Amino acid sequence: MKASRPAPPKVAINWLMATLVLIALPHFLHLPAWLSIIFLAVMGWRLMNSLRGWPLPEHHLLLRAVHLLLAIIAVVLVISQYGMTIARDAGVALLTVLLAFKLLETRDIRDYYLSCFLGFFLIATQFFFQQSMLIVLLMMVNVLLLTSCMISVNDASSSIRQRLKTSGVLLLQATPMMLLLFVLFPRVPGPLWGVANDYVEVADSMPSRMTLSGLPSLSQGQTGISEAMQVGRISDQVQSDAIAFRVRFADNTIPPNQILYWRGPVLWHTDGEQWQPLATDTQPSQPEISFDEQHRIDYTVTLERHNQQWLFALDLPDSLPQGINAAMNSEGSLISSEVIRKRSQFNLSSVPDYQFNARHEPLLNYALELPDDQHPQARQLAQQLRTQYPEKTDYVQAVLNYFAEQPFYYTLSPPLLSGDVIDSFLFESRHGFCEHYAASFTVLMRAAGIPARVVIGYQGGDVNSVDQILTVRQRDAHAWTEIWLDEQGWIRVDPTSAVASERILSGIRGLLPSERRMPRAFADSPELENLWQQLREHWEAVNNAWELWVVGYDPTRQLELLRKLGMKQPDWRSMAQWLTIGMLLIFIALAWLTLRHKTQRDSVAEAYLDFCRRLSKSGVSINPAEGPMTLAQKAAQQLPEAAADIQAITSDYLAVRYQQQPDKAARFIEKVRHFKPRSHAR
């Protein structure tokens, strides 16, 4: 049988219980409810023991059986929920529930420490699920509390404030080491965890088909623009605040909103309802574009994971992006060589004034295709206007005028369309948003013999006045049209601007219902509204920095930072060197601080502790709550050869400490230094 160790004080147990519940709390969001209930029930049992003295499993054979049975049930439930493969979710579920059981059978100090360490582990698992700044703050609080638990088990007499203070000081001392390791520890490319689950989620939300008549589709996927753009999807994305990408412009000069067209894929084929891109093999290799190089805009894009190959660039990039492997197709869209599975960053330059005039007959033919026997009314309107305006530019303007003058409305929640969707939009419902206008405008162009294609991407974005970063969200998703004019090449025409110019001039935010943006109380006064706006922008700036520099601190970022810090050739070897040097420096600094503190503080206490240590090595048990006289008598009994020394040292110690004879301190310290109890320990 193992020797019985001292039981942890009740205060420490209660403290640990509260901390563990706090740690497990965020996990309840994704754990199955029954698991959370088992966790809380087991905790409740322990709590009732603490409050009312309910028996624990160790007290009764029957309870021990119940305990074991409950634990087995929990494990079986976990397996039945997640299957036999131990992946992220199953592992965390198992850890959570078994931790509760461990606490129930925590009897001595060793069990207590084990529970604490499991608690630290449980804190770390939270990052499998979330890595936001708030979660990190919460986890830091948890680390603080759990550390103070370990303090409470050693010093039950300390007050809560003292415990938290000690724990805070400990963690503060560990902070330089943490920062050093974060910056210098060689990074592994790609996310370390959560990979498998993430891919499953994405695969689930990939669109299969798209239909215009199905508007508005109610699927709530937020994965960004998909390759075969489903028109209804944009409607959902309009409502989504999820970030698509962030842009930092060189010199922090933000171009006006009306030229912020972020180009994505180009759609050609239509069956009347769906629009799809060209098959890859039909495309010529390189576009021919001439740029007016005077107005070049340099910027850096940080693209969120969207599981497609598209890169979004300001219309139109004049070079390939740096920092990522990509190519430009004949439509002027950038395609990465790999699917964007993690946040990626690249530098780009774009020129808003360009001539996209490479004539390619097969492409122009594609751009005239319309499904047979569809859109009769639209075709009729096109014929009628074309005869009226024989000049192509006049015709384009006439169609735009038609949108502007007829009662068309821009709305984010258009009615459902049936039958011939283009005709019923143009002549019946007349309520729609960008993709309705882009699609019907393109049809009207093609019907009049003008080659046209749909471009999808994003328009606008929010500028944060604090860090000058432009954030483009899913709700900024947009669709527009490009038409071919022989003299000018492909030019951009945005029919939506004819209907709702404010969408283009000031961004989509003005069109969203206002309560989505700020609490109602703030909307009443302009000052409060201003304040709210500022708070929001500061928060986003901090969050941006967090996402880019902490969560997104990958090998590329690391190299970038280390170069900035002056390392010429950062590789793992030099990193390891610097890591070692840094750790040594931190250790030396901490040691110096502590030692200096100690010599200043109390050499007598140090010497007495030294005396205790020497006795303890000789087999005398030391209890810090035991008086010096008691200890001396006990030690003298156990070590008769050293009895005289022990008595002499103790009497000097008593003289210094309890008889106010500080002049004996030096003699006492000297005696302790020469004290060598004959070892009785085997």
Add this chain to the structure above:
Amino acid sequence: MAQGSIHAILDQLNHIILGKPQAVKLALSCLLARGHLLIEDVPGVGKTTLAHALASTLGLSFQRVQFTSDMLPADIIGVSVYDREQSVFSFHRGPIFCQLLLADEINRASPRTQSALLEAMEEQQVTVEGEAMPLKDPFFVIATQNPTHQIGTFPLPESQLDRFLMRIAIGYPDAQAEHDLLKGEDRRHLLQHLSSQLSVSELLNLQQRVNQLTASDQLIHYVQALLNYTRESGRFVSGLSPRAGLGLVRAAKAWACIDGRDFVLPEDVQSVLPSVVEHRLQLTDNSLQADWLSEMLQTVPIPR
């Protein structure tokens, strides 16, 4: 001389109260620390005998009052009686005007009588008809009480328990002591033949010396740590008061003095702590108080 007389006192007391050196030493240190003593135990274990022996050994004038439920404050303090011959009221002093008052079964008296006594203990004087009359010096009260759950008792309220420096129990004697007791002389007889080991002035000197004993900063820190523990561990309804802290230091000093030292050690504090604090603390649950006090002594580290 002092150390010798303390030994003689202890010897004499232990000769009367057999097998209870710890209780005897606590009682003596309570008196040396100028504190009043409460002895709580079942009838017949020698409470009165101990009080009596203390009075005789220390050479103090002794009064014994058996408390009953119909007792009035005047029965303790005294009454003014009209003297027909001299046509004035003259005050007839009650039993409280003595050096050692044994208040037997104090919890049988009504709260009114109890509080009259306890007030006198605190002030060391009584006020009769607007005139303050000092009590004798030294003045001790040794009160005995039966465990409060017995029938017909008025338990002392906490505020009044606080007036007693210590509460001790005597307990049954062990087999050997009981054997000697049963076989030996009649205790009452023995008590009558006790000689006083100390003059009153010597006793006052001794008390003075106790007061001047060294309690170093280190020791005060330890006492503070103990006080903090009772305040912050959450085990007790309310922590110890500064008055309790003062009492703890005084009692520890007396204990150290009995042990022949002129400085106080943490061990002294530990020895007197249960008797000094037990009656001032109330647990938040109904577990055993003694357990918690010994755990406190086992966990609160002594400043090095």
